[in-house]
Amino acid sequence: MKNILLAVTGGIAAYKAIDLTSKLSQAGYDVRVMLTDNAQEFVTPLSFQAISRNPVYTNTFLEQNPQEIQHVALGDWADVIIVAPATANTIAKLSHGIADDMVTSTLLATETPKFIAPAMNVHMYENKRTQQNMATLSEDGYHFIEPGEGYLACGYVAKGRMEEPLQILAKVEQFINNNQLDEELDYSTFNGKNALVTAGPTIEVLDPVRYLSNRSSGKMGYALAEALAKRGANVTLVSGPTHLPQPQSKNIKLVKVQSADEMFEAVASRYEQLDIVFKAAAVSDYAPSETLNHKLKKQDGELSVTFKRTPDILKYLGEHKTHQYLVGFAAETQNIDDYAQQKLVKKNADVIIANNVGDKSIGFSSDNNDYTMHFATKDSVQLGKDTKKALADKILNELEARWQ
Numbered sequence: 001m002k003n004i005l006l007a008v009t010g011g012i013a014a015y016k017a018i019d020l021t022s023k024l025s026q027a028g029y030d031v032r033v034m035l036t037d038n039a040q041e042f043v044t045p046l047s048f049q050a051i052s053r054n055p056v057y058t059n060t061f062l063e064q065n066p067q068e069i070q071h072v073a074l075g076d077w078a079d080v081i082i083v084a085p086a087t088a089n090t091i092a093k094l095s096h097g098i099a100d101d102m103v104t105s106t107l108l109a110t111e112t113p114k115f116i117a118p119a120m121n122v123h124m125y126e127n128k129r130t131q132q133n134m135a136t137l138s139e140d141g142y143h144f145i146e147p148g149e150g151y152l153a154c155g156y157v158a159k160g161r162m163e164e165p166l167q168i169l170a171k172v173e174q175f176i177n178n179n180q181l182d183e184e185l186d187y188s189t190f191n192g193k194n195a196l197v198t199a200g201p202t203i204e205v206l207d208p209v210r211y212l213s214n215r216s217s218g219k220m221g222y223a224l225a226e227a228l229a230k231r232g233a234n235v236t237l238v239s240g241p242t243h244l245p246q247p248q249s250k251n252i253k254l255v256k257v258q259s260a261d262e263m264f265e266a267v268a269s270r271y272e273q274l275d276i277v278f279k280a281a282a283v284s285d286y287a288p289s290e291t292l293n294h295k296l297k298k299q300d301g302e303l304s305v306t307f308k309r310t311p312d313i314l315k316y317l318g319e320h321k322t323h324q325y326l327v328g329f330a331a332e333t334q335n336i337d338d339y340a341q342q343k344l345v346k347k348n349a350d351v352i353i354a355n356n357v358g359d360k361s362i363g364f365s366s367d368n369n370d371y372t373m374h375f376a377t378k379d380s381v382q383l384g385k386d387t388k389k390a391l392a393d394k395i396l397n398e399l400e401a402r403w404q
Ligand code: PMT
Pocket: 199, 200, 215, 216, 217, 218, 219, 220, 221, 260, 279, 280, 281, 282, 283, 284, 285, 310, 311, 312, 313, 314, 315, 327, 328, 329, 330, 331, 332, 343, 355, 357, 363, 364, 365, 366, 369, 388
């Protein structure tokens, strides 16, 4: 039996949440309900308790079980969380990471898939802030169930009515059965494709305490992997050492590597089965010629260490391409577009995505970047400065139209 946590916030559509609880329970789900203080102005906890036959949660500090922290345990318990109705206020709080009540604390503390069914006055819904907050949450992986048009409690006949409980149930069931919404599965060129993304730095060991590496955080590669998984791709994420949390999507298989040699092995051994490869990793071009198994002792004067070339993974992939689509990156500090176009040819890639890593506000480690995509078809597209998450979507949007 699947567990559904329903969060009810303070709008007149809260009355429909009672019906939704009933429909979810009748469909065989174990339903628990949380109410905000404002929701309790419209409906009472007792109604939900009677229908769900479970305790109802209203106060973060009313810890009923000393063995657990309630708002964390509830999020962990749920297979899916639905916020219905979701007010503009709760949407704004969620998009800004505010956790000041039972509902927002629980949602912030969990990785469980979340659905939001907004309900509000049409002007509140169309307000730029609300739209921005919803876009942020969408990027973060929240699934929105659009409000319908019709008679609103404020007297307008317009968009803003919470979707009907039966429709919400249908969407949630579709998600539970497919682990994705049909519309998310169907529209994308990436759906069902085997994609591989490399991310982060490599480290090339000199001795047991020293290594050569670079400042890549892995953020861009991880963002791409998440964006691909959202579009239905089966993603292998080959990652050098990073401090990023393991991606939660079931569509992402994480393969951890350390050195350029290990990354080469991880990518080359899977290449035949892949449809598309994104090489966002910053692979070390050199490794110490020799790896010592003892610590190199300090001595007077200068120290010379010799380095050998590491395998050029992207070049190898370009040379052994059969059907795969190859997306490389170019980290440059000068003549960015020229060098990127040269790499496109030299590595036989289909696309090179260039960035200026000399600009400290973007590039390595930053949450933001500014990319230009150069295509083998000899055209290029500037994506502009944006967050790496948004850029991952922009990159895939460009490829949706071009990659068959
Ligand atoms: O990880 P972040 O902090 O989010 O930063 C993102 C980024 C700056 C690392 C990313 O935007 C980026 O530019 N990645 C490519 C870094 C790089 O190594 O660029 P390059 O110009 O040296 O290499 C060109 C391409 O060849 C890259 O796709 C690279 O993965 C690949 N390469 C390079 C060397 C090598 N031995 N094997 C390779 O496959």
